[in-house]
Amino acid sequence: MSLSWTPVLKGKRYCSPACGNGCTLKEHLVAHAIGKTVLGMLKKKKGWKIRVWENLGWHVQLQKGGMNLHIHDYGKGLEFSTLLSRERGGSGGNPDWTETFHSKDPNVAVARQLKLARKCIKQFQNSIKGF
Numbered sequence: 207m208s209l210s211w212t213p214v215l216k217g218k219r220y221c222s223p224a225c226g227n228g229c230t231l232k233e234h235l236v237a238h239a240i241g242k243t244v245l246g247m248l249k250k251k252k253g254w255k256i257r258v259w260e261n262l263g264w265h266v267q268l269q270k271g272g273m274n275l276h277i278h279d280y281g282k283g284l285e286f287s288t289l290l291s292r293e294r295g296g297s298g299g300n301p302d303w304t305e306t307f308h309s310k311d312p313n314v315a316v317a318r319q320l321k322l323a324r325k326c327i328k329q330f331q332n333s334i335k336g337f
């Protein structure tokens with residue numbers, strides 16, 4: 207039998223049996239708040255969704271189409287990186303256009319990812335030109 211990933215609220219704890227880390231409701235709420243803050247930082251807010259999930263702590267990212275905007279806190283303010291999936295709603299990246307670029311500005315991280323993906327699309331189009 208596998209343990210449930212549905213979080214259970216018990217006092218200050220908000221953690222699922224499958225996680226078992228003792229995650230707190232406060233951590234959950236902070237993750238949501240960070241997501242809202244980052245959404246507010248984006249120049250084009252339309253279509254972005256805040257995704258909060260639990261796995262040994264509460265985590266947050268923003269997602270739109272196949273674009274996953276990752277939020278990092280290394281203690282010097284937030285930093286952002288992206289992973290672009292081939293599928294809408296997909297979470298994984300793609301080796302053709304994945305890099306480890308980080309920026310303090312989520313708009314820069316997203317723009318750079320789009321530029322990389324578009325460059326890759328052009329290369330693919332060029333490689334099949336003439337068929």
Ligand SMILES: [Zn+2]
Nearest residue numbers: 221225227229
């Ligand atoms: Zn937990």
